[in-house]
Amino acid sequence: MSDDPQTRRQIEAIANDHRPLLVLDVDEVVLEFLGPFMRWLQSEGYTFRPLTFALNGNIFDAKGEVASKTEVEALVTRFFDIQHEWQVLADGFPEALEPLADSAQIVLLTAMPHQHFEAREALLTSLSVLYPLVTTEKAKGPAVALLHGGRDAPVAFIDDMAYNLISVAKSLPDATLIHLMAHRQMRELMPPLPQGIVAASDWSSAAEAARKALGL
Template identity: 50%
Template sequence: MSEDPETARQIAELARDSRPLLVLDVDEVLLEFMVPFMRFLDAQGLAFLARSFKLTGNVVDQKTQKPLEQAAVSALLEGFFHAQREWQSAAPGAADAVAGLAAGAEVVLLTAMPHRHRDIRRQHLDALGFPYPLLTTERAKGPALRLLRGEASRPVAFVDDIAHNLVSVRDAVADAHLFNLMSYREMRAFLPPLPDDIVIEDDWAQAAPKIATALGI
């Protein structure tokens, strides 16, 4: 797995911190994604049919029920992220839970999205009560988290809704504490089986105490 040069540049700008490290995905972890995205689709005469854990093949024309091709889905995502402030809201309990954890840990947000959307996402997260450093990446998250942690052996926890992101971090930082959290839990039925060392939680009320324990805070 290789590092994203732009992500590495963003990490280099962060102040050095020796506290336990908590790295959080954004979509479906801090912000609702699926429900707002479905509303976004509906406004354009489209629909999401939950048949697998992916977007392409499941986004269809409401009239014809014909699935959209990859290029069309990518264009929809581009439009959605550009207008995210009009659609996305905070996941229930996320702002208060993360604020509590931030009292004893360094909190960094790591979102998989085109770097060009970073400024829009930064403004939206600030408005919703998530004033923590934001990193964007267009590659695997594992190398980014390894670079974030640095040489110190401080405890690290990572929260994401996507299985391959969690596995990527586990492969890069073997002792990371891994948590699967998903605001739209209906999609969990389509997840591939998760390794036993990934803790699955339904909401922030359940996840926050376990994350605190894992980080020793």
């Protein structure tokens, strides 16, 4: 069971479903995050230099000094406050997912403070992404397990961060784990994926891996 009470309440509000379950991360999976975030940083006088696979250490202020961890966290919070002005759908997402929509239960699970739920839901709705949304401030594994609810059907999980995929593997060992990251330049800096995770280069390959995993 999720150890985030608000996450648990959001999941309990979703109608029971016995179809195969497909859980999708939002940033860098459903929505572009890094590209819009970099452009917004520039508008604020900052520069993003993709030196490592991280946000911390890659953001520089107008003086050329690296932004502190606290400053980066504040920038991300500010960006999420105006996300609707910058974020767009990841390339290929709607077309790739549409064939699965009738045969699987699709839920969006985003790791972000709950205070941004309404803004994120409004953005997704404006982009015609109408699947249920769940926010969590804790590990994703317990949340995906609660979504699955012990149903006699397979589950697949798509995320851009290895630690989220590993978290789900610990909570649901039989889940199919698929890695997808929209921003190619940052993906090239990513450490090798742990064994057992399917690497998808784009939404077409991610959807095909999910289709096979869910037996559709």
